[in-house]
Amino acid sequence: MTISFSRLIGLLLLCLLLGFAFLLPLIHHGDPLEQDLLQMLHAPSGANLLGFDHLGRDMLPRLSAALRLSLGLAALCVMSALLAGVLAGVFSALYGGWLDRLLSMLGDMCLALPGLLLVLLLAAIAPDSPGMLWLGISLVLWVEFFRVTRATLRPIVQAPGMQASKLLGFSAFYRFRRHLWPALAPVLTTLTLFSFSSAIMAVSALGFISVGVRPPTPELGLMMTELLPFAWEAPWLLMQPVIALFLLLISLNLLMKEERK
Amino acid sequence: MMFKLLGWRVAQAAFVVLAVGLLTWFLVQSLPGDMAWRIASGRYGYDRVDASAVARVQQELSDSLQQGSALLHWLFDLLQFNFGRSLVSGEPVMDELRWQLSQTLALAGSSLFLTILFTLPLGIWAGCHANGKLDRALFWLSALLKSVPHFALGMLLIVLLALQLDWLPSAGHGELRHFLLPSLTLALSLTAVGVRVVREATYQVVNSGYYRWGAQKGLAPATLLRRHGLRNLASPVLTWFGMQFVWLVEGVVVVETLFAWPGIGHALVHAIFARDVPVIQASAMTLGLLFVLLNMLVDAGCHLLDPRGARA
Numbered sequence: 001m002t003i004s005f006s007r008l009i010g011l012l013l014l015c016l017l018l019g020f021a022f023l024l025p026l027i028h029h030g031d032p033l034e035q036d037l038l039q040m041l042h043a044p045s046g047a048n049l050l051g052f053d054h055l056g057r058d059m060l061p062r063l064s065a066a067l068r069l070s071l072g073l074a075a076l077c078v079m080s081a082l083l084a085g086v087l088a089g090v091f092s093a094l095y096g097g098w099l100d101r102l103l104s105m106l107g108d109m110c111l112a113l114p115g116l117l118l119v120l121l122l123a124a125i126a127p128d129s130p131g132m133l134w135l136g137i138s139l140v141l142w143v144e145f146f147r148v149t150r151a152t153l154r155p156i157v158q159a160p161g162m163q164a165s166k167l168l169g170f171s172a173f174y175r176f177r178r179h180l181w182p183a184l185a186p187v188l189t190t191l192t193l194f195s196f197s198s199a200i201m202a203v204s205a206l207g208f209i210s211v212g213v214r215p216p217t218p219e220l221g222l223m224m225t226e227l228l229p230f231a232w233e234a235p236w237l238l239m240q241p242v243i244a245l246f247l248l249l250i251s252l253n254l255l256m257k258e259e260r261k
Numbered sequence: 262m263m264f265k266l267l268g269w270r271v272a273q274a275a276f277v278v279l280a281v282g283l284l285t286w287f288l289v290q291s292l293p294g295d296m297a298w299r300i301a302s303g304r305y306g307y308d309r310v311d312a313s314a315v316a317r318v319q320q321e322l323s324d325s326l327q328q329g330s331a332l333l334h335w336l337f338d339l340l341q342f343n344f345g346r347s348l349v350s351g352e353p354v355m356d357e358l359r360w361q362l363s364q365t366l367a368l369a370g371s372s373l374f375l376t377i378l379f380t381l382p383l384g385i386w387a388g389c390h391a392n393g394k395l396d397r398a399l400f401w402l403s404a405l406l407k408s409v410p411h412f413a414l415g416m417l418l419i420v421l422l423a424l425q426l427d428w429l430p431s432a433g434h435g436e437l438r439h440f441l442l443p444s445l446t447l448a449l450s451l452t453a454v455g456v457r458v459v460r461e462a463t464y465q466v467v468n469s470g471y472y473r474w475g476a477q478k479g480l481a482p483a484t485l486l487r488r489h490g491l492r493n494l495a496s497p498v499l500t501w502f503g504m505q506f507v508w509l510v511e512g513v514v515v516v517e518t519l520f521a522w523p524g525i526g527h528a529l530v531h532a533i534f535a536r537d538v539p540v541i542q543a544s545a546m547t548l549g550l551l552f553v554l555l556n557m558l559v560d561a562g563c564h565l566l567d568p569r570g571a572r573a
Contacts, residue, residue: 112276
């Protein structure tokens with residue numbers, strides 16, 4: 001399988017960020033929450049590569065922890081949305097009838113409110129809980145998986161190949177693997193990447209308006225809000241979470257681009 | 262076709278009311294004790310809250326809960342737009358809402374206007390001159406801009422234009438120049454994708470049979486674009502703009518918070534901090550219904566532009 005140039009760059013960038021998020025704690029033993037007020041707004045130096053923030057916390061482990069949170073929470077949301085959406089889509093395409101209508105209505109209900117509003121309202125019910133963020137973002141994301149799965153599988157379920165397979169007495173699992181999955185897999189890859197980037201955006205947007213995770217937890221959007229007042233004294237600090245988020249999103253966009261065609 | 266679409270939008274509006282009603286209902290049921298503290302501190306300031314103030318708030322809350330304790334009653338009130346008074350300021354919610362709605366609409370409208378101003382000329386030019394210099398430059402620019410979330414973009418604009426260059430005010434409200442930064446933030450984010458959409462639509466039209474036949478007849482390029490191009494490319498572009506309303510509603514919430522713009526999104530976020538249930542209900546429901554209404558208008562607009570029925 002050949003891989004295009006832009007996709008290669010995207011993959012490399014993503015691996016680099018994953019390594020920074022998950023491997024850094026193994027070699028660097030800084031605490032993302034430990035304060036040292038004497039080091040306040042200290043510029044980056046050889047010993048501390050990214051400098052210190054307004055409370056004297058080391059930015060290197062903080063940024064790594066923030067990326068870990070963004071990637072982890074987004075991955076969790078996307079995985080649960082993928083599982084729920086694909087399962088619902090497969091059942092809906094296979095059995096049709098009232099089950100199909102019920103699931104479609106559930107999906108429409110979840111999208112009646114713009115996604116962020118739903119998450120905001122859920123966050124209002126139980127503040128300070130990542131669980132609600134997870135629930136809200138997954139509730140928004142699963143609908144797209146459901147709709148795409150259902151639309152892709154519907155013509156295949158009616159096709160003669162599938163019916164022959166059923167008449168020959170092959171098991172449901174075999175039929176899924178042999179007939180449905182090959183059609184579904186390529187569509188799902190793009191959609192997963194797209195959902196992943198929207199989940200990351202949603203998590204940081206909520207952190208940014210201080211509705212998502214609460215301080216002192218390091219989170220990319222929240223760090224931007226915290227560091228914005230110091231944009232004049234220490235612009236390099238504000239740029240760090242912005243650049244991290246930018247790199248993360250552009251790596252996903254680059255990976256997606258080739259898939260689209 | 263038209264009636265089916267209309268029926269679906271009405272059902273969607275009903276879902277909005279139901280969702281907001283149910284969620285805020287759970288909100289009120291979930292944490293009454295904590296809520297009284299939060300509301301009291303919202304009213305009197307965090308340092309001046311004492312037990313008697315909290316007890317008073319608790320009394321008010323239990324009164325209003327008893328009045329509206331039946332879920333049906335609760336939803337019925339919502340349907341009549343009867344939100345009551347804000348728990349923090351004590352003012353009727355509808356009065357504040359009307360003013361905030363006008364502010365939000367002004368912001369959303371001006372950013373939509375800027376988006377159209379950017380996307381249409383650039384996209385049409387790039388589509389007519391595919392693979393030219395501008396087309397390729399726009400491709401990379403939009404790919405880069407797409408990866409910057411709107412709040413980060415807004416912040417960068419503040420740092421660059423307000424702090425470093427001191428050209429525009431970073432916050433404030435009332436004068437025309439206060440509109441510029443928030444609406445520019447929203448418009449740039451929308452333009453990043455929009456310019457590609459307009460370009461693709463133009464490209465499709467310009468390379469179609471009827472368009473080349475028009476050129477064959479000897480029509481001048483300007484006449485050709487006006488007579489055969491614009492209306493045909495308008496249909497997919499309008500559909501795309503319609504789909505962006507979700508994004509615009511979400512963006513307005515974030516950007517209003519960033520620039521302290523006195524609109525509905527700002528009110529919603531602050532009401533969530535203060536657990537001001539009537540304001541949460543009112544602002545969430547207004548934003549949701551606004552979204553449905555705008556979508557309905559776009560459906561109608563697409564129908565007028567291309568009566569053959571929705572193809573997108």
